[in-house]
Structure formats: C-alpha cells, structure tokens
Amino acid sequence: MQKSLKILLLSTALGAVSGLPAIASSSTWYNSEGGKVRLVTTGKPDETGRIQGVLDISLKPGWKTYWRDPGDAGVPPQIDISASTNIADAQLSFPAPQRHDDGYGKWAGYDYPVSLPVTFRLSAPKDAAVIDADIFLGICETICIPVQTRLTVDPAADPDNVDDAALVKAAVVALPAxxxxxxxxxxxxxxxxxxxxxxxxxxxxxxxxxxxxxxxxxxxxxxxxxxxxxxxxxxxxxxxxxxxxxxxxxxxxxxxxxxxxxxxxxxxx
Structure with a gap:
C-alpha cells in the first residue's frame, strides 16, 4: 500500500491514552476504530524472574494487523516498558502470519483476533513489579490507523487468575515450533x-x-x-x-x- 494511503495519521489515535489503574493481572481494554487491545499476564514471575503475558488484539471483522515485519510502510506491534517498575525488558513473540496482498503491496499479518506472547524480565526477581507499557501498533481496513496507548498491570494484584493464565498458555502453545x-x-x-x-x-x-x-x-x-x-x-x-x-x-x-x-x-x- 502506498504510504499516503496506508497510514492515516489521526491525532486522536496517536495521542497516548492511559488506562485505568491496574487492578488485576490484565489491563483494561483500549478501544480503537478497528478493534481493541489489552495486556494480560500470568500474574506470578517464575523462578528466573520472568512474567509471561500476551498483547491481546481483538479485531473487528475486515480489519488486520501486522506481523513483526510490516512491509515497507506498515506499523509492527511495539511495546515500551521504560516507565515500568522493576521491569528490565519485554520481548514479543509472534504466531505464524498470513500473506496479504492489498493491491499496493504484499505484507505479512493477521486478519483475525490474535494474542502476541510477551515475556517480561524483572530487574530484581524477588521485588514487586508494575508493568506500565506504551503500546504502538497498526490496524488496517482500507487504510491503516496507528494505535497508541498506555496499558498498566500490577501482576501481584491478582496472581492466581485462572482465565488469564489459560489465555497466556494458549498463546504460547500456538507459537511456531x-x-x-x-x-x-x-x-x-x-x-x-x-x-x-x-x-x-x-x-x-x-x-x-x-x-x-x-x-x-x-x-x-x-x-x-x-x-x-x-x-x-x-x-x-x-x-x-x-x-x-x-x-x-x-x-x-x-x-x-x-x-x-x-x-x-x-x-x-
């Protein structure tokens, strides 16, 4: 897709939006024109000081989002944890994408709701952590809209949430071998x-x-x-x-x- 058509720079989409205060091992949903996004975690760090989670992207019918390589003019999913407490880094993983041809170019992504596994590494494994993550991704119909928001999670607030843990496990199992x-x-x-x-x-x-x-x-x-x-x-x-x-x-x-x-x-x- 030509860049002028591919990305619609909407000031409302680009403005960072903070979610409600963290009350569980998952964040609130952030709603955009083509879908919504939230951050979910297992709540508890493992023995190596890592918390498993997913960037959960729910797309409306007809909308798409990108793989780790968005092509020449797309917006790949990105997560910035620099505002977090006791989080050293975060690594996104990606399920297998599909090939899309929109008439302007071919690119890789997803045309269905997708959960991207993310591993958070604690700076001090025995200390409390709060994930304060700036999220940036593109979702597309005939044009692509950049979506930017801040999602906050306090993993210790709901450390044994069975539904959250099951969602994270399913996303990890779905990754390529x-x-x-x-x-x-x-x-x-x-x-x-x-x-x-x-x-x-x-x-x-x-x-x-x-x-x-x-x-x-x-x-x-x-x-x-x-x-x-x-x-x-x-x-x-x-x-x-x-x-x-x-x-x-x-x-x-x-x-x-x-x-x-x-x-x-x-x-x-």
Missing part, C-alpha cells in the same frame, strides 16, 4: 541482491510459505517461488541492507505448511 532438519530452511548461495533459501516441510508445496523479518536495517521484498530438484526454493529480494553487516544473532524467519509452522534465525546475508 523451533525449526528442525525435516521442517526448516537451508540458505543457498545467493548474491548481494537476493536471499535464496531451500525449504523442507511436510505436506504439499502449495500450502508452504516463507516469511523473513527485515531487522537491523535490512528490508526484503516478497519472496518468489520456484522448484529445483524437487525442492521448493524461495528467492527473496534484498531491498536495503546496513552499511556494515551486524555481528551476532540473525534474522527471524517463519516457515509455514499444512502441518503447522516453525521458526528460527538465518545468518545475515
């Missing part, structure tokens, strides 16, 4: 302009798809499919790259098939 030799990706020799991978997966090739996240200044186009020696090949255009190759880590990818989804890290091309 780790890639393995019979269901995963092998990187093939490419060039400066293309990332080429060979996919292994159960089921038919028609149901398989490959998603890679442009991170650390990488940007990728939609993958092209081909077949070589009975193997499905994805050729992904590298639209932009950092001036210096990053060190450590890699690029997140998800491979989907009729049998489910796996994820992993690819070395920087």
């Amino acid at each position: 780790p890639a393995r030799p019979d269901f995963g990706i092998n990187v093939l020799p490419g060039d400066h302009e293309n990332l080429i991978v060979e996919a292994s997966f159960p089921g038919s090739a028609e149901a398989a798809d490959f998603f890679i996240a442009g991170e650390q200044d990488y940007m990728f186009g939609a993958p092209a499919r081909s077949e070589k020696d009975g193997k499905l090949i994805f050729t992904v255009p590298i639209l932009d790259r950092p001036s210096t190759m990053p060190t450590g880590g890699g690029l997140h990818y998800t491979l989907t098939s009729a049998a489910g989804a796996v994820e992993g890290l690819l070395p920087f091309p």
Whole structure:
C-alpha cells in the first residue's frame, strides 16, 4: 500500500491514552476504530524472574494487523516498558502470519483476533513489579490507523487468575515450533541482491510459505517461488541492507505448511 494511503495519521489515535489503574493481572481494554487491545499476564514471575503475558488484539471483522515485519510502510506491534517498575525488558513473540496482498503491496499479518506472547524480565526477581507499557501498533481496513496507548498491570494484584493464565498458555502453545532438519530452511548461495533459501516441510508445496523479518536495517521484498530438484526454493529480494553487516544473532524467519509452522534465525546475508 502506498504510504499516503496506508497510514492515516489521526491525532486522536496517536495521542497516548492511559488506562485505568491496574487492578488485576490484565489491563483494561483500549478501544480503537478497528478493534481493541489489552495486556494480560500470568500474574506470578517464575523462578528466573520472568512474567509471561500476551498483547491481546481483538479485531473487528475486515480489519488486520501486522506481523513483526510490516512491509515497507506498515506499523509492527511495539511495546515500551521504560516507565515500568522493576521491569528490565519485554520481548514479543509472534504466531505464524498470513500473506496479504492489498493491491499496493504484499505484507505479512493477521486478519483475525490474535494474542502476541510477551515475556517480561524483572530487574530484581524477588521485588514487586508494575508493568506500565506504551503500546504502538497498526490496524488496517482500507487504510491503516496507528494505535497508541498506555496499558498498566500490577501482576501481584491478582496472581492466581485462572482465565488469564489459560489465555497466556494458549498463546504460547500456538507459537511456531523451533525449526528442525525435516521442517526448516537451508540458505543457498545467493548474491548481494537476493536471499535464496531451500525449504523442507511436510505436506504439499502449495500450502508452504516463507516469511523473513527485515531487522537491523535490512528490508526484503516478497519472496518468489520456484522448484529445483524437487525442492521448493524461495528467492527473496534484498531491498536495503546496513552499511556494515551486524555481528551476532540473525534474522527471524517463519516457515509455514499444512502441518503447522516453525521458526528460527538465518545468518545475515
């Protein structure tokens, strides 16, 4: 989608809105034009000082939201916990996305309500924590609206909420499994302009798809499919790259098939 059509900059959407004071292991819902969002946690930190939660996104029919890579003009879900008490960081995880083509471009996301798992790490595991999170994401119908709000949770206020814990557990179970030799990706020799991978997966090739996240200044186009020696090949255009190759880590990818989804890290091309 062209950026001028893709993002409608509404001052009411961009203005940060604080929720009501935290009274449970989940926040209040924040309502926007295309849906609503809240933050849910299990309430109790585990023995490593981590609290599991989800960013719960309820979309109205016909609306969509983005995967970790939103394409060239989208808004990926983001969470900023810098205003929190005793929270060192928060890491979002993403279920397998779908491929969308809106006529202006192809991008990855969800056209149904989705819960994104988030792991909060406490600075001091034995001390009390309050999650005060600034949330930023895009939801789209014919145009995309950026949604920004602050969601607050006091995990200790309702530490044994069975419904909240079940929602978090279900979201974690729904995540892609780790890639393995019979269901995963092998990187093939490419060039400066293309990332080429060979996919292994159960089921038919028609149901398989490959998603890679442009991170650390990488940007990728939609993958092209081909077949070589009975193997499905994805050729992904590298639209932009950092001036210096990053060190450590890699690029997140998800491979989907009729049998489910796996994820992993690819070395920087």
